[in-house]
Amino acid sequence: MSDTIHVSRRSFLTGSALALGGAAAGAAGRAPEESLEAKDIHSYEYWAHRGDVRLYLYRKCAGDANRGKSDRPVLFLAHGSSVSSRPTFDLTVPGHGEYWFMDKFAQFGYDVWTMDFEGYGRSSPSHGNSNIADGAEDLKAASAVVQEETGQNSFHVYGESGGSLRAGMFAMNEPSRVRRLVLTAFTWTGKGSPTLEKRATDAAYYRNHNTRPRDRDMIRSIFTRDRPGTSDPAVGEAMADEELKFGNTTPTGTYLDMTTKLPLVDPEKLTVPVQIIRGQYDGIASEQDILDFFQRLPVPDRQFVILPGAAHLPALGRSRAQFWHVMRAFLDMPARVDTSVSSGERE
Numbered sequence: 289m290s291d292t293i294h295v296s297r298r299s300f301l302t303g304s305a306l307a308l309g310g311a312a313a314g315a316a317g318r319a320p321e322e323s324l325e326a327k328d329i330h331s332y333e334y335w336a337h338r339g340d341v342r343l344y345l346y347r348k349c350a351g352d353a354n355r356g357k358s359d360r361p362v363l364f365l366a367h368g369s370s371v372s373s374r375p376t377f378d379l380t381v382p383g384h385g386e387y388w389f390m391d392k393f394a395q396f397g398y399d400v401w402t403m404d405f406e407g408y409g410r411s412s413p414s415h416g417n418s419n420i421a422d423g424a425e426d427l428k429a430a431s432a433v434v435q436e437e438t439g440q441n442s443f444h445v446y447g448e449s450g451g452s453l454r455a456g457m458f459a460m461n462e463p464s465r466v467r468r469l470v471l472t473a474f475t476w477t478g479k480g481s482p483t484l485e486k487r488a489t490d491a492a493y494y495r496n497h498n499t500r501p502r503d504r505d506m507i508r509s510i511f512t513r514d515r516p517g518t519s520d521p522a523v524g525e526a527m528a529d530e531e532l533k534f535g536n537t538t539p540t541g542t543y544l545d546m547t548t549k550l551p552l553v554d555p556e557k558l559t560v561p562v563q564i565i566r567g568q569y570d571g572i573a574s575e576q577d578i579l580d581f582f583q584r585l586p587v588p589d590r591q592f593v594i595l596p597g598a599a600h601l602p603a604l605g606r607s608r609a610q611f612w613h614v615m616r617a618f619l620d621m622p623a624r625v626d627t628s629v630s631s632g633e634r635e
Contacts, residue, residue, distance in 0.1 A: 329391050335433075349399045362399045363619070366403075367404075367408070368542075368601075370538050373402040373409060378390050398619075403426065406418045420453045431465050445466050446469075452472060452474040453546070459560055460554060467560070467561075468563070468618065468619055468621075472566075472567075473573075473600050476555070476577050477577055478551075483572045494540040494543050499540060500537060500539075502536060502537055507527055511599070513600070514571045519601075559587060562585055564582055565595060566578055568598055569600075572600060595611060
């Protein structure tokens with residue numbers, strides 16, 4: 289059961305609510321008892337365009353979405369380098385607890401959106417290599433759809449790993465679109481990163497190819513390369529089951545950028561509130577590299593959080609409840625109230 293809606297030369301496909309049996313791949317097989325509020329989460333699908341590139345968008349919220357008018361705060365999630373949006377943020381791991389990031393924040397009261405960047409998942413195959421700059425432009429194209437559908441011209445943005453660089457660049461380029469920015473598994477210069485040092489040995493391959501192999505073992509390695517035991521092995525298997533439906537290759541752009549072009553995000557050009565969340569064992573960036581970035585942020589509304597016992601993707605780790613807690617607290621932060629605000633000092 290679906291309708292096709294045409295708005296301002298963009299076409300959107302609006303799917304039925306999960307409660308009505310319209311859940312798509314990634315949310316299938318969820319047992320009703322796994323979440324008392326799952327029946328209240330509704331899902332929708334849309335398309336945005338960047339030139340002739342079709343970009344798949346996915347949305348979840350508690351209750352029906354009122355087109356053009358949403359009173360819920362909007363949260364947009366940007367996926368990483370190797371896995372598309374829904375296997376990352378809408379993942380079901382039967383019998384192993386809650387992992388569906390989108391449902392969790394929809395239950396918290398957010399209107400939650402995500403997208404497949406060019407060359408990933410359901411979006412158009414990449415004309416190039418889907419690099420960081422292109423990803424920031426993809427987010428810009430998606431933001432027009434979000435505004436059209438919600439009536440809101442700014443929203444919270446979350447990015448993890450390669451998605452954190454895309455989200456950071458988007459926030460630099462379009463600060464009026466971003467309310468609060470959360471960066472996880474982020475890297476600034478790459479200094480002291482064992483993951484990037486190893487990845488750099490293949491930089492010539494990334495430079496000469498627009499895609500790279502991405503099989504089940506590679507997806508499993510996301511959860512084991514830093515610190516085995518920080519994630520449930522079933523998570524990597526479930527993610528691979530969903531992601532490999534789209535093939536066994538993925539774009540090279542973020543890998544090339546992270547091994548040859550860092551830094552790509554200038555902290556002094558970020559004028560929005562920023563939270564940086566780092567897993568204790570994350571090998572994508574050293575703690576000092578991220579602290580150096582954090583200290584250069586010009587906004588006083590900023591947080592640096594280290595999650596003990598977590599690795600590269602805290603949102604999919606065993607201690608994910610801590611991740612949900614700190615991120616939600618940052619997004620729900622009450623407005624600043626002091627004399628400096630009234631005298632014009634920027635937060």
